[in-house]
Amino acid sequence: MEVFTLNINGEKQEVNVDPNTPILWVLRDSLQMMGTKYGCGIAQCGACTIHVEGVAMRSCQLSVAAVKGKKITTIEGLSENASHPLQEAWIEHDVPQCGYCQAGQIMSAAALLKDKPNPSDADIDAAMNGNICRCGTYTRIKAAIKTAAKNG
Amino acid sequence: MTIIKTSVGRRSFLKSSAMAGGGLVIGFNFLSSCQSKTEEEIMAMPKEWFDINAYLKIGDNGVVTIVSPNPEFGQNVRTSMPMLIAEELDVDWEKVIVEQAPYHPEKYGFQFTGGSRGIMSRWEPLRMAGASARHMLREAAAQQWQVPMEEISTASGVLHHELTGKSIPYGEIASEASNIPVPKEVVLKEIKDFKIIGTSRKNVDSKSIVTGEPMFGVDYYQEGMFYAMIEHPPAFGMTLKSVDKSSVINMPGIKDVLTIKSYKDGYEKRVFDTNAFSEIVAIVGNSTWEVMQAKKQLKIEWQAIEAYSETVTSFRGDKKTVNIPAGLESTAKHNKQMDILSAKQGKIVRKDGNPDLAFKNAAKVIERTYSAPFLAHNCMEPMNAFAHVTGDSVKIAAPLQIPGSILPTVAASLGVAVENIEMDITRMGGGFGRRAYAHYVVEAALISQQMEAPVKLIYSREDDMTHGIYRPTYRATYRAAIDANNNLTALHVKAGGIPESPLFADRFPAGALDNYLAEEWSIESNITIGAFRAPRSNFMAGAEQSFLDEIAETIGKDPIQFRLDLLQRAEDNPVGEKNDYDAARYAGVLKLVRDKSDWDVNQSNAHRGISAYFCHNTYAAHILDVTIENGKPVVQNVSCAIDCGVVVNPDAAKNMAEGAIIDGIGNALFGELSFKDGIPEKKNFDTYRMIRMSEAPKNIDVHFVENEIAPTGMGEPPFPPIFGALANAMYKATGTRNYDQPFKVTKDVLG
């Protein structure tokens, strides 16, 4: 066990955990920040996507020790009151079905738009291919990303 | 449509339950707090709420809370069910707050998600709940104004009396209305007067979802709870022998290692108690990660099971004996067993005319065999449950489709009374049938009972994928007899599977043919199966619709016209009496999708496949357009036509159809779970391929048949026919037919 001071969504958070603990479980179990989801634990589904220094990362494969002192953003900190253009576009396009994958989808899309404000279809496919949606909302996700790019 | 008069019986769900003398402030629990509200919205919250009936309460400022009774797993009933109530209550949708009902069948009826039955079963009862409340509000105003109730009209949450010019908003008379007796009869609106039903309303939970609010079962948290995971046998056909607790008990954060026996000796299972692994090991600790580490180190010995029989009570209440064989099963052996049974005569389940003679006299016979593997549900949220057992009272919060089916099991396994179990229904991160089998709730409750503490059980993805309840593996052999004039004279279908047959003997094209024979067979297995989005239909539709295309091609007919001709026959002069479809509605979706996709006009049908199917009371037809790029199928477009009666929330219904189409294409191209020595050969998404963004269709259009028929389901019906549309389109694009799922491109087309 070791004490870590983390910078999550602009706030300092202190946790006392095994240094190998993936940040996913620190968020969920230690901090009760439930927006970041567990789907596979092996970086295959994207449900656990967060930003570390603005880059999309799979938090199930990232130890707490590795993100010490780095700027972490989770879905809870993406915007004030759902005002990120992607969140607005998601609501406008009524994207979610069960909703479980959607926080991860939005975090992957947010990192994409930061790099490429006007992504092509191929850019979207490439950036989003790591995020599985069993409910099959892909066409709406793509449309929402395009709307957000236009409005962003 | 005429006005429906519906009497509210004595055993009604409606109860006037306001507290004497006024208001009732309802605290928000975990689930209702999922509504993420802005400060402005919280300011708009009323000071007092008045309960009008079990489904709704009205605030003094006119805000209405509507309770959504059924479990939500992505079908969006939390929006569409309250829409039914709000419509008849006659309030503005913007003033509605939605709250999830806890499990309480006396108040909320059959709280069930499955079989695409939600909206269908709630269509009248929920409208009645809204209409009764509106009636009580009018009655209260009539008393206050001393005018006849019949003269009082409503609009947008305000009562009006035209003659005196009086009006009053609902919120200001809700207190009085809550004391009015529940009416015996209510008049429901006519469809033409609907203002909310039939208009697209945004998912009430979107904002919570896109901001990451806790709302799923797996998000449930209680101070002081332990985290638990399970170890189940690595192979079907095995069970627990012994566990070496000392191998992990001293690891950091580990509290205990328990053995769990899910059912007491002599317990008689019911259909949703399916569970291959009823004796398992639970590891309990302070955090998920610490428990995961111990799980890897834990030393357990497993042993082979012996064959056994068990009596299972079906959904309808009849009992049947199921034989579970011993042994470690493999896909290779399954295929051999299925080859043998496919070649033998099966059990005849329907015979019309004289199929033998028709085949004997045929100028040409086509025979084709189709197959599909076991599939895992792979809901994105793994199975999980929270339980807190204290003495003989139990608190549960879990994502599950049929709370009522697991409560008696939990009660029996714990040895407590059903009445002592309180259950919150959480949002589900997908269900698809998987969460109808809530053995994980029993496990969580038993762990909590042993630990004497609140416990959250979570399955790893590997546990989830290897635990069973799969879509069975199936085979179907179709034969068609064609005479010298290229007429189809007989059809023969023989289908089976492990461990059940997928056949529906009375479905189309039964009824459209003078000579028809249907046979089925099945093979016992110790691999457990369960409902999977449109059970059995999810295989039969693809096989049947592929075969109809082959017949059409052989006899030189347009595939849509060929189907329409058969349906015309079934409508005009049906063969047999048990045909379970409406031929005109079936033809209706085919015609609509043909028109919407310019099938006749557009001569480039080269890469397009048609398919139509009827299941779960709804008709669906798809035309799918595919090209082959770099040896891979790329779905350019899917046009879809659906007849599900009145469409309550059109954009949400479209979302369901799009999802079913994408999910179906994914399962057709990638879905496959195979076994070796009882062990599932895929355990996580690195090997179990799910459809991804780049593989989804480029475009999907969804069209609805407009009519005034009471609504039917949307979750399942668009799923089965997409398998056939994809198979037929891939054949057009490649010249090679796929008979076995998952489909492959075996020959590229140039240009």
Ligand code: FES
């Ligand atoms: S949980 Fe991290 S990618 Fe699936």
Ligand code: FES
């Ligand atoms: S919305 Fe259910 S998994 Fe994506």
